[in-house]
Amino acid sequence: MSVTTDWSTKYDRLIFTAICSGQVTGALSGVPDKVIESGLAHIFFYGDTVYKLYKTHDDKGHFIRGVLAPTDQRTAFMRHDFSLNKHFSDSIYQEMYSVYFRQGRVEVLPFDETSIYTLIKMDRLDFDTNLHERLLRDEVDAECLFLLGYETAHAVDTCPITIPDTVNWYDLANERVTFLRQFTAWLPIEFATTVQASNILELLDTHLSKYRDEYLSLKGEALTVNIDNHDENVFFKNGKPQFIDLLPPMSCWWFGLPYANLSNLMVNVETLHSVALAKHIERGYFKYFAITSLPKHTYGFTHAFAHMISIAHFGSVPGKEAVTRQYIQRLPEVKRWVQ
Structure with a gap:
């Protein structure tokens, strides 16, 4: 799969903006109460539930970012990540969804291994x-x-x-x-x-x-x-x-x-x-x-x-x-x- 910096950066921003503004359908609805960002993901808070959206990165040569670039390696990492966390904390990690951006809106659908973007649904934890x-x-x-x-x-x-x-x-x-x-x-x-x-x-x-x-x-x-x-x-x-x-x-x-x-x-x-x-x-x-x-x-x-x-x-x-x-x-x- 050939990707460019322009493609991955813009698509990340479109999905992020749509979720923040409540332009979502499917398994997710409404506007998040709070949004935070880590180096690897955007995290959206909806009451006692959290949704984690891994970013994509164009830099496939970077030892961390390369794993999250939109390739088959990314989808393999997502599956491994969710299954491992689900085993260790079944009551925290609830579901993994596929995410698509169509006509200005984000669709959150049952997980499909071919999708580049996924949302991980989790119970909210107090980091303090x-x-x-x-x-x-x-x-x-x-x-x-x-x-x-x-x-x-x-x-x-x-x-x-x-x-x-x-x-x-x-x-x-x-x-x-x-x-x-x-x-x-x-x-x-x-x-x-x-x-x-x-x-x-x-x-x-x-x-x-x-x-x-x-x-x-x-x-x-x-x-x-x-x-x-x-x-x-x-x-x-x-x-x-x-x-x-x-x-x-x-x-x-x-x-x-x-x-x-x-x-x-x-x-x-x-x-x-x-x-x-x-x-x-x-x-x-x-x-x-x-x-x-x-x-x-x-x-x-x-x-x-x-x-x-x-x-x-x-x-x-x-x-x-x-x-x-x-x-x-x-x-x-x-x-x-x-x-």
């Missing part, structure tokens, strides 16, 4: 109540974190998505470190220079070289889905953990060691609260799998990577400088995890 904000307000307890660890393990273990035969942990981890190096280079100079001076990225490379043969052999049943379950994507609904936006565009994040999902959560709670409280997530995870420990070197790597990607994320978000500095303060400890 996500795990990140609750950690900053010291509003978490051992019981809810134990449940978070247990439910994360259960959801990962029962996820029906098949791990491709072509992937192994070494290649996945190596590609992630390559992305991490780029992400940290883009940080404000205060954080970028500190990360560079820590030599942790070099330690991650050295670790992967040291365990290359072992990690190449970790494939198939040794791997599970990996999710973007950092603290801003974790909520509690009626006391049960719920997750949103779990599929990052980069496919090297889609599969990996099962406890990479545990490390994502652990480093957030360790850094923003305490190691002692984070241990309750680990206890829940261990309880589900009936284990008492994890391999020190691989668990150390997933922990170190999760910590560094948190720096890359929060360091790029305006207003999160203080949070980023809390992660930066732990860099001497992080180095020990991969040495």
Whole structure:
């Protein structure tokens, strides 16, 4: 499919404007109460319901935008994204629709795999109540974190998505470190220079070289889905953990060691609260799998990577400088995890 910048940009704007003004038919009607925009999507609020519309991007060479350009890769990503989020948070993710623009109006119809535009219907969540904000307000307890660890393990273990035969942990981890190096280079100079001076990225490379043969052999049943379950994507609904936006565009994040999902959560709670409280997530995870420990070197790597990607994320978000500095303060400890 041949597209141009002019085509994708204008079509995005036409659909966005029509929805904002209530020029819609089919499964959606009315004018949204509120509209927000992220780097990848427009999000429309209708009372207690939210509709998410992924943008298109003409830049197919961009490591993120290329996934969302109007091609077959985009439609495959949409299906994968919805099925993964639906499995982990069935009560949040309700339906996926196809979207068409005709004669000045948007039509919202049952999902058709050939459509470029889709709307994802979700229950509305209060972002002030996500795990990140609750950690900053010291509003978490051992019981809810134990449940978070247990439910994360259960959801990962029962996820029906098949791990491709072509992937192994070494290649996945190596590609992630390559992305991490780029992400940290883009940080404000205060954080970028500190990360560079820590030599942790070099330690991650050295670790992967040291365990290359072992990690190449970790494939198939040794791997599970990996999710973007950092603290801003974790909520509690009626006391049960719920997750949103779990599929990052980069496919090297889609599969990996099962406890990479545990490390994502652990480093957030360790850094923003305490190691002692984070241990309750680990206890829940261990309880589900009936284990008492994890391999020190691989668990150390997933922990170190999760910590560094948190720096890359929060360091790029305006207003999160203080949070980023809390992660930066732990860099001497992080180095020990991969040495």
